[in-house]
Structure formats: C-alpha cells, structure tokens
Amino acid sequence: MKNLFFHLMPYKGLPADFDKKYESVWVNIDAKLYNADLVGRSLNEYLDQMKFADELGFDGVCVNEHHSNGYAIMSSPQMMATVLARETKRAAILMMGPSIALYDPPMRVAEDIGTVDSMSGGRVIAGFPIGTPFDTVYAYGQNPASVRQKYLEAHEIIMRAWQGDDMFAFNGEYYKQPFVNPFLKPKQRPHPPIWVPGGGSVETWRWAAQKNFAYGYTSFYGAQNSRIQVQGFWDMVKEAGGEKNPFRLGMVQFVGIADSRKDAMRLYREAAEYLYNFNLRVSPRWAVPPGYMSEETKRMQIKSTMQQTALKAVAAVRGGGLSMEEIVERGYVIIGSPDEVAEQIRDNCIALNCGNMMNLLQFGNLSHEVGMYNIELFGRCVKPQLDGLFAKEWEHHWWPDACSQVHKPVPGSRPAMPTQHSAPPAYANA
Amino acid sequence: MQSTEKKILINRSNIQVREQGAGETVVLLYGYGGVPSRSDFADQLAKTRRVVTISLPGQQGSDRGHDDLHTPLDWITTTLDAIELAAGAGERATVDLVAQSVSGMIGGEIAAIAPSWLRSLTLIGPLGMYDEAQPPRNLYAEAPFNRVKLMTTRPELYGATYGAPAGSDDAAKHEHDVIAYRADEAMARLMWPFGDIGLKRRLHRIRVPVLLLWGADDALVPPAYAKHFAAPLSGPVRIETVAQAGHLATLDAAETCAGLVLSFLTAKQQAAA
Numbered sequence: 001m002k003n004l005f006f007h008l009m010p011y012k013g014l015p016a017d018f019d020k021k022y023e024s025v026w027v028n029i030d031a032k033l034y035n036a037d038l039v040g041r042s043l044n045e046y047l048d049q050m051k052f053a054d055e056l057g058f059d060g061v062c063v064n065e066h067h068s069n070g071y072a073i074m075s076s077p078q079m080m081a082t083v084l085a086r087e088t089k090r091a092a093i094l095m096m097g098p099s100i101a102l103y104d105p106p107m108r109v110a111e112d113i114g115t116v117d118s119m120s121g122g123r124v125i126a127g128f129p130i131g132t133p134f135d136t137v138y139a140y141g142q143n144p145a146s147v148r149q150k151y152l153e154a155h156e157i158i159m160r161a162w163q164g165d166d167m168f169a170f171n172g173e174y175y176k177q178p179f180v181n182p183f184l185k186p187k188q189r190p191h192p193p194i195w196v197p198g199g200g201s202v203e204t205w206r207w208a209a210q211k212n213f214a215y216g217y218t219s220f221y222g223a224q225n226s227r228i229q230v231q232g233f234w235d236m237v238k239e240a241g242g243e244k245n246p247f248r249l250g251m252v253q254f255v256g257i258a259d260s261r262k263d264a265m266r267l268y269r270e271a272a273e274y275l276y277n278f279n280l281r282v283s284p285r286w287a288v289p290p291g292y293m294s295e296e297t298k299r300m301q302i303k304s305t306m307q308q309t310a311l312k313a314v315a316a317v318r319g320g321g322l323s324m325e326e327i328v329e330r331g332y333v334i335i336g337s338p339d340e341v342a343e344q345i346r347d348n349c350i351a352l353n354c355g356n357m358m359n360l361l362q363f364g365n366l367s368h369e370v371g372m373y374n375i376e377l378f379g380r381c382v383k384p385q386l387d388g389l390f391a392k393e394w395e396h397h398w399w400p401d402a403c404s405q406v407h408k409p410v411p412g413s414r415p416a417m418p419t420q421h422s423a424p425p426a427y428a429n430a
Numbered sequence: 431m432q433s434t435e436k437k438i439l440i441n442r443s444n445i446q447v448r449e450q451g452a453g454e455t456v457v458l459l460y461g462y463g464g465v466p467s468r469s470d471f472a473d474q475l476a477k478t479r480r481v482v483t484i485s486l487p488g489q490q491g492s493d494r495g496h497d498d499l500h501t502p503l504d505w506i507t508t509t510l511d512a513i514e515l516a517a518g519a520g521e522r523a524t525v526d527l528v529a530q531s532v533s534g535m536i537g538g539e540i541a542a543i544a545p546s547w548l549r550s551l552t553l554i555g556p557l558g559m560y561d562e563a564q565p566p567r568n569l570y571a572e573a574p575f576n577r578v579k580l581m582t583t584r585p586e587l588y589g590a591t592y593g594a595p596a597g598s599d600d601a602a603k604h605e606h607d608v609i610a611y612r613a614d615e616a617m618a619r620l621m622w623p624f625g626d627i628g629l630k631r632r633l634h635r636i637r638v639p640v641l642l643l644w645g646a647d648d649a650l651v652p653p654a655y656a657k658h659f660a661a662p663l664s665g666p667v668r669i670e671t672v673a674q675a676g677h678l679a680t681l682d683a684a685e686t687c688a689g690l691v692l693s694f695l696t697a698k699q700q701a702a703a
Contacts, residue, residue, distance in 0.1 A: 138571065141623055143618070143619060143622040144570070144615075144618055144622065145496070145615045145616070145618045145619035145622070146500070146619060149497075173500045174500070284573040284574070284575075285571055285572055285573045286571075288574055289570050289571075289618060290570055290611060290614035290617070291614075291618050291619060295494075295608055295611065295612055295615075298607075298608055298611050299604070299608055302604045302607055302608065303604060
C-alpha cells in the first residue's frame with residue numbers, strides 16, 4: 001500500500017479560550033488572531049517536515065487548499081507544491097487542490113499543475129476537489145447551487161487541454177475562452193493520475209467511478225464513521241463495472257506514535273484536544289448552503305441512520321469539550337507504539353479496502369520537534385510494516401510512474417522520544 | 431378556499447400554477463421558503479380577484495428547471511414566460527404582480543424591462559438592493575435551525591403552512607424535506623450572495639403604481655430599504671409597514687397584508703378611472 005504524509009499546515013496561535021470566546025475557526029475566524037511571524041515560522045517548519053518525509057521514504061506528500069481557516073493555512077497548494085517539487089526527490093506530490101471552480105480561467109490550474117509536474121519530473125497526482133462549502137461558497141463567494149456545474153466545466157477544459165496538442169475554443173455556461181492553448185502541459189501524458197477528494201456526496205462517488213479516477217475520502221472522524229461513505233463509493237465502482245482495486249481509494253487519518261500507547265497518550269494529548277476542540281470548531285452556519293449538497297445526497301442523508309450517526313459525531317465535535325480518551329476511543333486519532341499503529345492502520349485498510357493512507361502526523365498545536373519525531377517513527381518503523389499490503393494482488397493504476405519504486409528511509413536509528421509536547425502557549429498572540 | 435393546479439411547460443421544465451378566485455388577475459410570486467401549501471393571504475385576495483400563484487423553477491410543485499437557469503436574465507425571461515402562459519399577460523397590461531422576498535428582485539426587473547405587461551407592482555420585503563451600511567442578511571449564511579426564526583415572527587404558523595401535512599408518514603416527511611431543500615436551492619441559485627443584480631440602474635424605468643410593503647420586524651431585509659426602492663421610481667409609490675410581521679409578512683399578518691394590497695389595487699383602479 002501507499003503511505004503518504006498529508007499536511008494541513010495548521011495554525012498554532014489560537015488562544016486558550018478559543019472554544020469559549022470564538023464562534024468558528026473557519027470563514028469568520030477572528031483576523032486579529034493572526035500572527036504573521038508564527039505563520040512564517042510554521043510554514044517553513046512544515047515544508048521541512050515534508051522534505052523529511054521524502055527522505056524517510058514516504059510514498060507521497062500531500063498539499064491542499066483552504067481559505068480563512070485556522071486549521072489549515074495553506075491557501076495555495078500550487079505554491080507549496082512548487083517548493084516541494086524542488087525540495088523533494090522521490091515522493092509523489094498529491095495536490096488535493098486547487099479547487100478548480102474557484103479559478104477563472106481554469107487554464108490557470110492546468111498550467112500550474114503542469115508546471116509542478118514538469119519541475120518534479122512527473123511526480124504529480126492531480127486532485128480535483130470541488131472544495132468545501134466553507135472555502136468555496138462562503139470564503140470565496142461561489143454560488144452553492146451552481147458550483148458543481150462550474151466544477152464540471154472547469155474539469156472539462158483542463159482535461160481537453162492536457163490530452164490534446166491543438167488549440168480549441170471553449171464556450172461553456174460559466175467559462176468562455178476563445179483560445180485555449182495547451183502549450184504548457186504536464187510531463188506525464190496524457191495527464192497525471194487523478195484523484196477526486198470528497199466528503200461523501202453521491203455525485204462525486206459516481207463521477208469518480210465513471211471516470212475511472214481514484215477517490216480520496218477526506219474525513220477527520222476515523223474509519224468507523226467512514227464506512228458508509230466508502231461503501232457508497234465502492235457501490236458506484238461496481239455499478240460502473242470497475243474493479244474493487246484498493247488503490248482506487250485514499251483516506252486521511254491522524255496518527256500519533258511513541259514508544260508505547262501510554263507515552264503516546266501523554267505526548268499527543270494537548271495537540272489532539274487542540275485539534276478537535278479548537279481547530280475543528282466550525283460554526284454550523286457554514287456547513288450546509290442549499291444546493292451545495294445534491295438532492296440525491298440529501299435524500300441519502302435523511303434516510304440513512306448510519307449517515308445520521310456520522311453527522312451527529314461531527315456535530316458533537318463542534319460542541320467542543322472532547323477529551324483525548326474520547327478522541328482515541330472513537331478512532332479519530334490512532335495512537336500507540338509503531339507496531340500498534342501499524343496494526344490499526346492495516347486493520348482499517350483491510351476493512352475499508354483502502355490502498356492509500358494519507359497520514360496526518362503534524363496536527364493541532366504539536367511542536368515541530370514532536371512532529372518530526374512522529375514522522376520519523378512512521379517512516380522508519382510503521383511504513384515498512386505496511387508496504388506490502390495489497391501489493392501482490394493489485395496494480396496501482398493511479399500513481400505516477402516516476403514514483404513506482406518503494407524507497408527505504410535514509411540511514412539512521414530510531415529517534416529518542418522528545419520531552420516537549422506541544423507548541424509553547426506563548427505562540428498565541430506573541 | 432378552492433384552488434386548481436396545473437403545469438405549464440417552459441424550457442422543457444414544468445412550472446406549477448395554482449389558481450383561485452375570480453376577477454382581475456393578481457400574480458403571486460414567493461421567495462425564501464418557497465410556495466406554501468396554503469396561504470391565508472392568497473385566500474383573502476381571491477375573494478375579489480383571480481389569484482395566480484406561480485411556483486418558480488425549483489419551488490414546490492415545479493421541476494428542477496433552475497438547473498438550466500444560469501444568469502439573472504434566464505430567470506427573468508422564464509418568469510415572463512410563466513406569467514404570459516399562466517395569467518394571459520402580453521401586449522397589454524392585464525396583471526397586478528405581487529412579488530415577495532427573493533422573487534421581488536425578479537418582480538422589479540419585469541416591471542422595468544416589460545412595463546406594458548403590468549398594471550401595478552407590489553413588492554413585499556423584496557431583495558434586489560444592497561446598502562453597505564445595512565446589508566441584507568443572507569438567510570443561507572445562517573445555521574439551518576435559525577432560518578425559520580429569521581423569516582417569520584410566527585414559527586408555529588410556518589410549520590403548519592410550509593411543513594409536511596399533518597399525519598404524513600416518515601417517507602412523506604422525508605420527501606417533503608427534500609422538496610423544501612430544492613426550493614431553498616433554487617432561491618440560493620437566484621439570489622446568491624446578496625440578490626443585487628443591478629436593479630437600481632433600472633428602477634427609474636418603472637412607471638406603473640408600486641406598493642412597497644414591509645414587515646416591521648423583517649430580520650433579513652430591513653424596512654429602511656423601502657426608501658432605496660422608492661427613490662428612483664418614475665410612477666406613484668406607496669410605502670406600508672406592517673407591525674408584528676417579519677420577512678414573510680404575508681404569513682405573519684395575512685389579513686393586514688391582503689387588506690393593504692387590495693386597498694392599493696382599488697385606489698389605483700379608481701385613479702385610472
């Protein structure tokens with residue numbers, strides 16, 4: 001299987017009373033909480049971590065796009081991916097963004113991804129998210145009832161440009177471009193592998209299945225809450241006549257590793273509680289603009305008791321007050337010794353038939369030192385235990401050829417456990 | 431009151447038309463919340479008028495025609511087609527148009543673009559203007575559980591009028607929720623994000639008599655907007671504010687609103703005579 005290092009690039013400067021004094025970490029996060037020095041330092045540390053993951057043999061590194069957001073300060077995945085194209089040597093670069101409906105003309109995205117793919121020697125995986133309603137509808141003002149139609153048009157332009165060598169005119173409802181010139185294109189032909197990230201909408205499952213794309217389920221609420229969503233995708237793959245190849249599915253998972261489970265509880269407690277009580281404190285105002293979710297998905301949500309349970313789990317997080325014990329018990333964060341973590345990931349991947357795990361190893365207000373430790377333990381001690389999973393039975397058709405080899409970590413020994421748990425509180429409003 | 435319903439086909443999509451009463455034709459358009467299953471306001475008007483309620487594309491009873499409406503002009507021409515087919519408007523003024531909430535922005539456009547179609551225009555808590563000092567509140571940027579409270583001063587009445595019929599089983603209730611969601615989707619598609627599509631540049635073209643009716647407690651479009659609408663108009667204008675009524679004033683104070691509309695229509699008739 002493939003193990004990727006997924007980075008949200010979280011903001012560590014939320015105050016200790018954030019859950020009591022502030023409505024939301026997203027869309028209307030209080031701009032006065034922003035600390036440019038902290039962001040500058042954090043982003044450099046985060047890029048160092050991704051470079052380190054590449055050296056440790058991670059199969060891929062992931063970037064994504066969010067706006068007006070305190071759990072993710074990566075507004076432009078293109079910018080970060082460009083840095084990674086130079087700073088990394090072997091890992092695939094999974095671009096879970098940009099949200100293509102946000103950019104006019106979409107050729108900007110086609111050219112940016114093409115540039116990163118060329119710079120990296122053909123290591124890009126193109127993720128084409130519709131984008132969350134928080135980002136697209138509220139932070140960037142897109143119409144919720146037409147953003148999906150716009151997305152499909154944008155996708156059509158990009159794919160036509162990547163797959164051909166001739167200029168063409170595009171006359172859509174949302175985009176009108178008389179001279180689309182595919183001059184600047186990716187190294188990978190006809191195009192990089194495509195993963196479609198999604199949060200569980202029926203149309204996205206169907207579309208990804210019909211187009212033979214991989215699907216990346218981006219839930220922060222653990223494998224148990226993901227079952228119905230994942231099954232929905234596999235049902236659509238079957239309907240489209242596709243194989244249940246586990247490499248067509250990716251999932252995200254927060255992970256905290258230490259010498260023992262007890263140590264991990266201690267080492268990651270503050271960061272995990274910061275993550276779920278501060279970083280994911282999102283106002284319900286921004287969750288359900290009409291039309292963003294299709295009628296078909298709405299029907300499924302209303303009728304499915306499992307879906308209702310999953311939604312309640314998300315709502316409970318919005319309510320705040322989650323303890324580390326609850327977070328771990330629900331599987332939101334997998335913790336333990338390397339062997340214990342490897343076992344849990346393996347079990348989840350087998351249960352959900354998932355061949356790509358996007359591991360979130362730097363989360364909440366975790367200090368850089370602990371983040372590096374977590375990444376190193378994963379690379380040296382967890383990943384090697386999982387590399388062979390699904391590899392004999394299935395071929396990975398959604399992976400760049402340039403990254404097909406499994407790499408070993410750079411030489412080194414297992415790291416010593418750090419003593420510092422989280423970012424110094426002085427970060428807030430420093 | 432007895433009513434009949436029929437479908438008319440516009441751009442390969444069915445539009446629902448509900449008709450009741452007899453007399454001169456009043457066309458009703460609804461906005462946030464969509465078209466209620468019954469309306470005391472419409473019943474009152476229908477005592478002396480032929481009331482034609484048009485469900486805009488996506489609203490209750492109509493198909494998902496809004497998927498094919500990409501620009502404000504698409505909405506305006508579709509609504510014009512619906513009025514023409516449903517109410518018989520055309521070359522001469524035969525219709526008194528009453529447009530509420532989100533549909534008010536379309537009502538204003540129709541009166542500006544096709545002035546010969548209408549005898550009068552009544553706008554009730556309309557969207558369509560934007561005052562930076564007092565921006566309209568975007569209903570869909572509020573938590574779903576707060577939306578009803580922001581629309582009406584009488585939430586219990588909203589449930590009885592817009593909710594699933596009493597005695598519905600779970601399946602019927604679920605379907606009702608989906609239909610309500612579709613109506614919200616259609617309105618979001620039309621108004622996102624402010625409902626301002628430049629009507630202020632065309633209001634001076636409106637020469638028919640206009641009634642601007644506002645719920646005094648409108649939490650979405652403040653009653654102060656009445657003066658923004660009134661100032662550029664070229665014809666006679668009357669402004670009325672209804673006490674203890676919110677954005678859905680015709681729900682909160684049906685009789686008062688109907689009385690004011692009928693009084694306006696009668697006065698206009700007398701003036702014309």
